[in-house]
Amino acid sequence: MTRYALRRLAQSIAVLLGVSVLAFAIMQLVPGDPIRAALGQQADPATYEALRERAGLDDPVPVQFVTWIGNAAVGDFGVSFRSGETVLSLILERLPATLSLAVAAIIVALLIAIPLGTLSALNPRKPVDWFASLSSQAGLSVPDFWLGIMLILVFAGTLGWLPSSGYVPLTEDPVEWARHLILPAIAAGVSSGAILTRFVRSSVLESLGQDHVRTARAKGMRARDVLTWHVLRNALVPLVTVGGVQLAYLLSGVVVVEYVFAWPGLGQLAFQAVESRDYPVLQGTVLLFAVIFLLVNLVVDLAYARLDPRITYRSAR
Amino acid sequence: MTTPLLAVDDLHVAFRTRRGPARVVNGLSFELHPGRTLAVVGESGSGKSVSSLALLGLLPGTAQVRGSAIFDGDELIGRSEEELRKVRGAGIGVVFQDPMTSLNPVLTIERQIGEALRAHEKVSDDGIRSRAAELLTEVGIPDASARLRAFPHQLSGGMRQRVMIAIALAGNPKVLIADEATTALDVTVQAQILELIERLQDEHGMGVVWITHDLGVVAGIADHVVVMYAGRCVEEGAVDELFGRPAHPYTRGLLGALPVVDDPRPARERDELVTMPGLPPDPAALPPGCAFHPRCPVRADARCATEPPPLAPVPGSAAAHRAATFYAVGGVSSGE
Numbered sequence: 001m002t003r004y005a006l007r008r009l010a011q012s013i014a015v016l017l018g019v020s021v022l023a024f025a026i027m028q029l030v031p032g033d034p035i036r037a038a039l040g041q042q043a044d045p046a047t048y049e050a051l052r053e054r055a056g057l058d059d060p061v062p063v064q065f066v067t068w069i070g071n072a073a074v075g076d077f078g079v080s081f082r083s084g085e086t087v088l089s090l091i092l093e094r095l096p097a098t099l100s101l102a103v104a105a106i107i108v109a110l111l112i113a114i115p116l117g118t119l120s121a122l123n124p125r126k127p128v129d130w131f132a133s134l135s136s137q138a139g140l141s142v143p144d145f146w147l148g149i150m151l152i153l154v155f156a157g158t159l160g161w162l163p164s165s166g167y168v169p170l171t172e173d174p175v176e177w178a179r180h181l182i183l184p185a186i187a188a189g190v191s192s193g194a195i196l197t198r199f200v201r202s203s204v205l206e207s208l209g210q211d212h213v214r215t216a217r218a219k220g221m222r223a224r225d226v227l228t229w230h231v232l233r234n235a236l237v238p239l240v241t242v243g244g245v246q247l248a249y250l251l252s253g254v255v256v257v258e259y260v261f262a263w264p265g266l267g268q269l270a271f272q273a274v275e276s277r278d279y280p281v282l283q284g285t286v287l288l289f290a291v292i293f294l295l296v297n298l299v300v301d302l303a304y305a306r307l308d309p310r311i312t313y314r315s316a317r
Numbered sequence: 318m319t320t321p322l323l324a325v326d327d328l329h330v331a332f333r334t335r336r337g338p339a340r341v342v343n344g345l346s347f348e349l350h351p352g353r354t355l356a357v358v359g360e361s362g363s364g365k366s367v368s369s370l371a372l373l374g375l376l377p378g379t380a381q382v383r384g385s386a387i388f389d390g391d392e393l394i395g396r397s398e399e400e401l402r403k404v405r406g407a408g409i410g411v412v413f414q415d416p417m418t419s420l421n422p423v424l425t426i427e428r429q430i431g432e433a434l435r436a437h438e439k440v441s442d443d444g445i446r447s448r449a450a451e452l453l454t455e456v457g458i459p460d461a462s463a464r465l466r467a468f469p470h471q472l473s474g475g476m477r478q479r480v481m482i483a484i485a486l487a488g489n490p491k492v493l494i495a496d497e498a499t500t501a502l503d504v505t506v507q508a509q510i511l512e513l514i515e516r517l518q519d520e521h522g523m524g525v526v527w528i529t530h531d532l533g534v535v536a537g538i539a540d541h542v543v544v545m546y547a548g549r550c551v552e553e554g555a556v557d558e559l560f561g562r563p564a565h566p567y568t569r570g571l572l573g574a575l576p577v578v579d580d581p582r583p584a585r586e587r588d589e590l591v592t593m594p595g596l597p598p599d600p601a602a603l604p605p606g607c608a609f610h611p612r613c614p615v616r617a618d619a620r621c622a623t624e625p626p627p628l629a630p631v632p633g634s635a636a637a638h639r640a641a642t643f644y645a646v647g648g649v650s651s652g653e
Binding site: 230 | 403405418424432470485
């Protein structure tokens with residue numbers, strides 16, 4: 001298990017190197033001069049020179065890459081062209097907001113998917129099943145920005161129950177943090193919930209037909225215990241993979257939802273970096289998203305072995 | 318005769334399908350007495366497993382069950398889920414065919430035996446552990462307390478089936494249904510499992526229903542045999558009687574299809590294995606008359622194709638030997 005984790009870690013580092021080449025290439029591929037592109041033609045020559053110097057753009061490309069990656073490895077992604085803050089501090093500043101939103105959204109998704117998917121698997125081709133299939137179709141087709149706006153109109157506007165936008169750190173005011181989180185979490189979580197509902201339905205349906213479920217009933221177990229321990233418990237194993245991918249997707253910033261709710265997350269940071277040609281920030285976020293995906297996948301694979309004892313990880317032969 | 322432990326009378330099971338009802342069990346009756354072994358024999362699809370699942374209410378919702386099954390004085394058919402739940406495991410235990418798929422791959426052996434114990438009484442965790450270890454020892458698994466922590470895939474097929482038996486025994490049932498319990502196992506392990514169940518039957522005084530297509534198994538362990546075809550009993554009787562003087566053409570066909578392993582004659586003089594042409598009928602389109610008549614080598618009576626022959630005593634046999642055929646050994650029509 002430890003060896004497996006180490007091997008996976010080594011693989012992840014290789015993938016990261018690949019991604020870092022791509023991230024680094026952003027700076028090189030910008031037509032002309034990235035600093036000029038960022039600052040515009042009318043920029044103050046002194047500022048221009050200072051930035052060029054700091055970005056190390058006068059060095060040969062391989063040297064630039066090695067320097068950049070060496071710095072990135074110790075958490076130094078450079079300095080934002082726009083604000084002059086370090087990229088790391090910008091990312092760390094946004095991280096709690098994104099973490100809150102992603103985790104809340106995946107919880108919303110699971111709260112929709114597990115009951116709805118299970119109910120529809122237990123009542124195939126019955127009204128509940130039709131309702132579930134219809135609503136997951138709807139959840140998939142409704143754009144999240146539209147859903148976000150509708151939620152704001154109804155719950156923040158007409159009913160006035162919840163704030164329409166903004167983010168309050170958990171450490172500052174837990175109640176306000178939660179109140180601000182609800183609407184964006186729903187807007188971001190519904191489409192994942194729709195995807196997962198279908199998945200839960202087919203997974204539970206498959207699980208229901210297993211011989212061991214019949215054994216469990218033949219033991220005289222209560223229907224509820226059979227459902228929990230023999231149907232859902234087994235259906236959960238494949239759900240972890242799909243759920244993990246959804247979580248990674250949510251963590252790497254739901255740009256549109258963050259925009260609608262003025263949510264200061266990583267998606268917004270990346271979006272603003274593109275808009276203002278703030279290349280160091282863009283490079284940093286791209287690299288961070290890659291790290292997030294790799295980490296979530298690693299955790300999913302390790303969780304698999306916990307959930308299904310038949311899976312053991314040995315080092316590759 | 319004592320009152321039967323389990324008396325099934327005129328059991329019918331049909332499944333709703335798009336092509337209309339599939340009549341899988343059509344008027345099955347049998348009795349099981351304490352300490353006795355009843356074998357239910359038939360080809361795949363003859364309705365033998367479905368009947369046993371029907372008794373316990375373990376069939377899917379598309380199944381319609383009619384008839385009567387009195388277990389220990391109480392009617393099982395039509396009872397509520399909760400009432401049936403109390404019978405499952407505690408009154409009637411079941412050992413299923415494939416011990417790999419019949420055990421949950423992601424739960425430990427202890428947990429799976431523990432569930433069977435907890436289903437019918439409150440037991441502490443320590444109580445569960447020691448009781449589960451006792452059960453494993455009883456079914457012949459060495460080093461029981463270590464095995465409790467194992468998962469099914471870490472055990473051999475024979476071990477897994479022993480675990481299944483331990484689970485079936487956990488509720489101390491009066492009846493054990495072994496549904497093709499040895500079919501998925503190799504021959505030496507089969508023999509061990511047969512022996513084990515016989516021993517447990519003696520110790521616990523259980524009535525055992527063996528559901529199998531393996532006549533070799535039947536000959537070795539059964540007291541009474543019910544031969545099923547297309548959801549009906551076509552012949553039943555004491556095991557010696559039925560093997561010695563089979564009356565129904567189907568039973569005779571089944572017995573003819575058995576190879577004789579220790580035939581002393583040289584190979585070219587031995588009888589060839591008899592095979593029965595054709596397939597069992599589609600339960601959604603049962604033939605009129607005797608369901609076996611399209612495959613029957615005898616078809617001695619005009620009524621074969623129009624009316625189902627009743628189950629009637631075989632002339633010259635003990636009363637318990639009955640067959641559903643218009644033709645009988647010696648050419649005597651038993652349907653009269």
